[in-house]
Amino acid sequence: MDFRFTPEEDAFRAKIHAWLETTTRAVFGRGQDGPGASTASLMDVGDESRWQRLKQYHRRLYDAGYAALHWPKQYGGGGATLIEQAIYQDEALSFGMPLYGCNQLAIDRIGPTLMFMGTQAQQDRYLPSMLTGEEIWCQGYSEPNAGSDLAGLQTRAVVDGDSFVVNGQKVWTSLAHRADWQVLLVRTDSEAPKHKGISYLLVDMKSPGITVRPLVQITGDAGFNEVFYDNVRVPKENLVGEINQGWQVSIATLMYERVSGGTRHPVERTINELLELAKQVQFEGMPAHQHPYVRQKLAQFAVEARCLRLSRYRSLTSQLKGKIPGPESSFGKLFATELNLRVAMFADELLGPYGTLEKGSLGAVEGGRWSQRTLSARGLTIAAGSSEIQHNIIGERVLKLPKG
Ligand SMILES: Cc1cc2nc3c(=O)[nH]c(=O)nc-3n(C[C@H](O)[C@H](O)[C@H](O)COP(=O)(O)OP(=O)(O)OC[C@H]3O[C@@H](n4cnc5c(N)ncnc54)[C@H](O)[C@@H]3O)c2cc1C
Structure with missing residues (x-):
């Protein structure tokens, strides 16, 4: 283990630090709290005006080329080394900034999952607007009876012509009330062992049949939601990986999170x-x-x-x-x-x-x-x-x- 940084890495840190100092002051004001850097959920983005400022911040992050330093250049990312990523993370966290602006889940996990497991068409369609923050993503995994034991999830999808038809309920879905898209884990084979009957879908949050109901937390904010699906049609091309292989797709996401x-x-x-x-x-x-x-x-x-x-x-x-x-x-x-x-x-x-x-x-x-x-x-x-x-x-x- 060598804790010293090279002169180039020190220069990179100084550049990031200066950029963060100027940008956070311009967007959030001197001495103001940033939106909170909780990488787990963005639960503390707060009210509408904070959210709008976070979106402005995201735009600047994107323009500066820092929105996704860990993504390969071919997908519009920064192609940064692991050390550069760590330096960026240390600096952003020291300013209380979320690492990936207003599109935390998309840039941290969902985008990389599409790079590994998505089709070319899915990558072309979704990755650019994740980066710019124009389309916000949320993650529909947990259910009232499936949290720690996620593989026990019951939201069902059946194939009907060119679509999956989804029925069920998710809960604790952070940012669902602001999201344009969602990654959704659904049960597509209820006969198979529980890890083997799950599929991974990309769902347009404006689809008819989706109801989002915010949950007010003890803090008074409503950052996460219950989401209900009533005969929601999802085009078949929005399946990521193979049908009933969704567990492996979500594991790929997890692996990426570990690698990053x-x-x-x-x-x-x-x-x-x-x-x-x-x-x-x-x-x-x-x-x-x-x-x-x-x-x-x-x-x-x-x-x-x-x-x-x-x-x-x-x-x-x-x-x-x-x-x-x-x-x-x-x-x-x-x-x-x-x-x-x-x-x-x-x-x-x-x-x-x-x-x-x-x-x-x-x-x-x-x-x-x-x-x-x-x-x-x-x-x-x-x-x-x-x-x-x-x-x-x-x-x-x-x-x-x-x-x-
Ligand atoms: C701030 C926040 C944001 C979230 N955002 C999202 C999101 O965007 N999308 C999403 O899908 N989900 C989200 N979640 C849900 C989160 O993933 C679940 O809350 C979590 O996995 C726990 O599941 P549960 O709440 O159903 O609790 P349960 O699994 O019912 O657990 C209840 C208690 O039992 C304990 N327990 C359970 N199983 C075991 C075991 N085998 N051994 C020992 N103890 C055990 C747990 O630790 C817990 O204390 C979010 C949750 C929070 C708090």
């Missing part, structure tokens, strides 16, 4: 903000940042965040040596989201009763953003595979423990 570096969270930025908070508030009658208990906590968080970063570099090094990343990406997801939750909860502890004041209410410290964070941080430990599921994966596939 796995889940990333802006936890270091949050810890720096916690330090600033500790300088402003009192704790047990003294400035919080001088209190031994607070100092110990801050140091502990900083050490953990550094371990996380080094562990990501270790994984990057093994990828650079040509090794395929394995289930250790579960460790990154688990550790980052749990650390993020503990940091947010500690901020609440520092704030005491003030920590319970809602966003925007009189007396709320920093506009109440810490209480918002605590409320949304829990969701990140569930999205994209809950902490318990990550523990299972680590136990079984990394530590080789017997199945529970």
Whole structure:
């Protein structure tokens, strides 16, 4: 492992940093919170005006050639090296920016899945507008009775002439209320073993028969949705891969996510903000940042965040040596989201009763953003595979423990 960057890589970092500084200030304003860099779901994009600013930001990202540094050039991406991608990710997260603008799922996972498994026609039709952010995508996987056990999904599709006809329900679909398109996992063979009867469809969200019902979360925002399908017709050419092979297609997506570096969270930025908070508030009658208990906590968080970063570099090094990343990406997801939750909860502890004041209410410290964070941080430990599921994966596939 070599932690030094070459002069060219340092120059690349400086260029990205300068671009982010100018652009985030132009779009989101000086000292304003960005839209939140939660890569899991974009749950915290907030209200319409924030969404519009995020779209503006996306356009600038695209114009600068940074919207998809990890995509090969032949598909309109940046064709960046793994190190350049990691540098871009570190910098974007340090500014609190989502890595792929307003089209997180499309650029991170769905586009690459189409590059691997889609037809030429599908690639030509969908990839360009993913990049520009003109068509927003969401992911219809989870159902009321199929979350951790995704392969148990029941939304059905039957072939009728040139179409699939879809009936059923999805839930927790982030951004469905803003999305133009959706990747949808459906059951096309109910007789086959559960992993073998699933297909992967590309669905136009404006199709007749789709109803999107927003779910209001504890934060007061409505970032995810229930989606109902009532005889929705999906043209056969929108099938990705073979019929009943949708599980393999979704695994390809997962593999790509691992190769592209796995889940990333802006936890270091949050810890720096916690330090600033500790300088402003009192704790047990003294400035919080001088209190031994607070100092110990801050140091502990900083050490953990550094371990996380080094562990990501270790994984990057093994990828650079040509090794395929394995289930250790579960460790990154688990550790980052749990650390993020503990940091947010500690901020609440520092704030005491003030920590319970809602966003925007009189007396709320920093506009109440810490209480918002605590409320949304829990969701990140569930999205994209809950902490318990990550523990299972680590136990079984990394530590080789017997199945529970
Ligand atoms: C913020 C957010 C955004 C999301 N966005 C999307 C999206 O865009 N598209 C989409 O399809 N889904 C999305 N989801 C859904 C997410 O994928 C599911 O919530 C997640 O997979 C868990 O499934 P579940 O909610 O059905 O819980 P369940 O699977 O019912 O689990 C309930 C509890 O049991 C535990 N549990 C379950 N099985 C096991 C086991 N084998 N061993 C130990 N413990 C277990 C879980 O950890 C959990 O604590 C999102 C969720 C959140 C929170």
